[in-house]
Amino acid sequence: MEKIIIENFGPISYFEAEVKDIMIFIGPQASGKSTIAKLIWFFKSVKNFLIELINNVVKQSELYTPNGLIEEFKMFLDSNLKATFEEISNNRTFQITYYYSEHKSIKIILPKEKRFSENVQKFAFQFTWTQNITTELDKIFIEVVNYKQNFYQSLSDKLRLNSEKQNFLTVLTKHINKFFGNDQAPIFIPAARSLLSFLKLTNLNFDSFNINILDQGFIGMTEIIKPEFQNDLREIIDIIKGNKQLNEHGNNFEEAEIAIEIINKILKGKYKVVDEEERLYFNAQNYVKLKYASSGQQEALWIVLLIFKFILDEENVFTVFEEPEAHLYPEAQNEMVKLMALLANVNQNQIIITTHSPYILSAFNNLLYAHQIGQDKPDEVSQLVNPKLWLDVNRTSAYFIDGDSYESIIDPDLNLIQAEKIDSASRIINETFDQLFDLDN
Template sequence: MKRLIIDNFITLKHVDIEIGGFTVLIGQQASGKSIIAKLCYFFTEFATESLFDGIKNNSRKNKVDKEIISNFVSLFDKETWQDKPFKITFRYDEYHGITIEKVKVKSSIKVTLLDCTNNFFTQGKKKFIRYQNHVPSDEYTSLSKMFHNFKYDELRYFQHCDNLFHFNSYIPASRAIFSTLSENIFSLLSETGRIDKMISEFGNVYNLAKDINNKKISRKILDRIEAYLSDEQQDVLKYVDEIIYSILHGEFRSINGDEYLETKEGILSLINTSSGQQESLPLLITVRMISYFWSDFPGNYYVEEPEAHLFPEAQYNVVKVLALLRSCYEDAPNYFITTHSPYVLTAINNLLYVGKIRELDNKTSDLEKDFNPYLGIDFKHLNAYSIIDGYSKSILDEESELIDATLIDSVSSVFSDEFDKLLDILYSEDEEGNE
């Protein structure tokens, strides 16, 4: 299981979390949830890509360090961390890890490859050189194409490095922009550097997701994916599509390059849809289509505020979509969710119960009357934390195998306590003893 340890970075004092399956962070606004999610994405996407580039180009370690640091600085504004030391360690598993640290206020950032990772880098370069020497010069048109084959044919099985090879997608809270900007305008903003790096990264993934949805990619590839899926998996995906329709109140369509929601009332331009539809459409299309496209390859999806602008029932349905997609594929996608919403936690608890009952042979038939068994979440694959005052705290109740209800109930109790006080004031006797 992956693990992230943060000491003294920006607003975070000490965070130590395990990551995998379903990972949920809840906390107030500006508590540092997004920093944690971006760090996880940084290590699983940018840091590993820097390692792969270094192996491909036979680069020295210090050049790889510079690339890792450059990406780090582009994601995390220097002004927020340069005046104090910090240490961040990301463990991909028991074999691999990377540490980024600033030992003193005036010192530079240092990158350390931990355990097998350093050997993976140095020996990986040698393996690729040998690979190149044994490949006929006319077999590949480019070094990148040759390395791609080497990466998945040989490198993936070297030094226990499976967990360095994941597809990663960061789905930001500001995703509604993709429902209102045309693809051409987005491309222009990205090319000129006038759009946030994380937004730009997601835009590329979302464009692929839309192409898959609209069947604009190779029919041969789509047929191969369809053939790989069982009838049972196809049924689960149909159910996912029904839930997505209920959230969006329509179906996503692309007509002559313009994007719409096709509703029961007719065709609706995305720019005229509600804020909830604009926020949820990019999220739902991405997790549905990309996990389908990469159904035989593990993926990590970092989702900020899945509940944004949605009614509680729709929030529950978004969680259902994620749970179904995780249960559907053999290489189950991993979800890292940041949220403000107690409804999201309650939804997960409900689906934990589905997972429990699903394992009981004598209860399965009763369960299937009202619930699709694929909705179940396995407690063993759940991590949940609150982020308070810069510290992480697990909110799992190991005894009940649920997210601790205390945190969920505390939100309601604030309203309830104030409501009771107001009732006391309203119905209390006045100074003369009259009500």
Template sequence: MHQLLIERLGPIHHCEFTIRQYTFLTGYQASGKSTIAKAVYFFRTLKGDIYQLMLRRQYETLNIQQGYAQIEDTEHQTLVSEFERHVRNKFLSTFGTSYCMDRDMRLCYRYQDGVEITICLKESRDKLTPNYVWVEYSQQIRNFLIMRENDAAQPRISAELDALFNDPFETVYIPAGRSVLTILGSQFSYLYSTMDDTQKRLLDACTRDYLELVMRLRPQFSNGLEGLLAGKQVSEIEQELFLEALRLIRQVLRGRYVASDGEERIWVAKDSYVKINFASSGQQEIVWILNLLFYYLVLQKPVFFIIEEPESNLFPASQKAVIELIALVVGAGNAVLLTTHSPYVLGAINNLLYAGTVGKLANRQVSEIVSPSKWIDSSVCDARFVQNGEAKSCMDNELAQIDNALLDQISHDINLEYDRLFEVEQAVEGDASCR
């Protein structure tokens, strides 16, 4: 299992836990949930970055062999040095400048025994960069980079990287504030294409990767989500899974998403649609969460989803349906790290955890209430409440559910305030009646 350690990065003072198939983060805003999510994305995508570095070196070698470039035209570096430079640049692109970071900042990610990467800061002799990003990593990773120095990027290399990093998943990050892309629609593709590398670097790496993923996949939705199934041979079980996913998506989206004629639309009836930039704020926020979940479900490629605040601008019933869809997709062989502020989201998760527990005792009866495809096994689930620089477990081990007490405390405070106001009203009315 993967393990994450964060020391003194942003609002996080100390955080250490194991990444499970279902990992849920909750807590107040600005408490550090996004910092944790970005750290997980940063480390989990490094294996893919190594493959891309090898691919780029392969193209450079080919250009030299075919006479399109001279050896002196290409900056010759070892794969080791290229990887270390890439990790430094990616860290800064993900978390911002290191100038104002705590000198004791430390990030460590363990992929498996003997394979880990650590990021820390060291004082630099160059006064312009006092906090130099320092990369340390296991000898197994270094050996791989040295041995593959002159190898071509091939599928077997990708498989070796999966084994080395103990990670068969592609990692997909879906940030908060995603409605910006949907509001701009097709115009964003043009705006993004006109930006130079410096301007693109103003976006953090996680958001930039998400935007590029959406722009790359958008044309595949020209016939809607159903179009992804065209010509695909599926089993009866898979068909039921896809149909249930589509049902949940329609329930949340209140329409059918299609990207055609250079614009994104939500068809609300057979002959009526609304352009995505004129859709409701809830539809704009959720549409690409739904699209990506269904796309990778159909693709049947293992994905580790990192989803920030899926509940944004959604009615509680829709929040419940989104959680059921996420559970259905994750249960099909994927994984998720999810951040949320919503007690409705946590309540929906608890229902699915409870179904997973009771379903072991009464499978048929529970299946009539909640489809087994959505049950969550508590043994592969962890929930953390992020507060005061820490991420403490908020799982009730006895009940095998998320402890809602911390969020329920807010409801308690609101109700207590109401009771005090009611007492004042009663006292005033009592005084008036005595006159």
């Protein structure tokens, strides 16, 4: 069981929760929803930071000791934490603990004497971890040091080592993933997706717009896979089905077909890249350039394409979705929830959603209820909701976040998201209307 405890970090005074497969955070703006999601992403990325550091070290000529690599790792974590939370150097004293299991955890502390430091020292933040992580890091870094000690051997030995390097890194990566309990790729899909795409399209300087590590990662990921969409989604499936070599790796064709049906309802068109130009086709001939598409289409595009890609390729992912409802009509929000649920049910993937939308909560409730009723009436429920979209409440948590406080909004008796939380905004609006109506009569 994974768990996070946050004390005095950003807008969050205190938050403690088990990290479940499906986590939903709703609340006012600037209440801390994204802060929690980013912290979970950071701790999920620790194994990736470790693998990245080892890759960098193996490529360098510099020799290290195991203790030296421990220090390098702490500094690497430090720099990545600051890159994720750029305001952190002036934060108040805080403590964050992440449990990968009951007896395996990492803790980050910002002590009082360092909280006002403009020039962050070598270790601006204190990283500590349980003894089993220390022992494992020692083993890993000893392996790296032993490998590196062969760097200045004869040419024939160096050629042999170079040919073995990829195998060495592959084996070490599998070992690290196993130690941390999963091989999921941590993915962060930020808000303001259309703006980020525009900045990339116009080749503007990211630094002048204060683009953080999460936004840069999102843009880089979309640029890598964009060439694959020179064909529409169904054509991509047909190409893979017809290519024996591509088909050997295993693909979720059934789930990918379901995803296409949902995506078409959200985008109201088919996305293709033609002559490096992004287009949404309404039919075989008519299209609109993506930059002229509706704001809802632009915001939704890379959420749905990435989900399609993850599902088709059977990727193991942990994905954060910030405000997936942005600029979407309620019916499209409902379809977006179905698509995220489909992803969560492939390979037991994990997802986190931050939202302001009661429609998102209602759509999740439908899928939770479908799973619940479907245990006794599977055939009848299947006629209403595809079983591949059903969500198990035991995999799900939902929280109302408000900075100084938080509360679970899963009703323990009904095993559904509490209706009064979904309808709270409508209730306040209706109360005002009723008061005005009373004055008018």
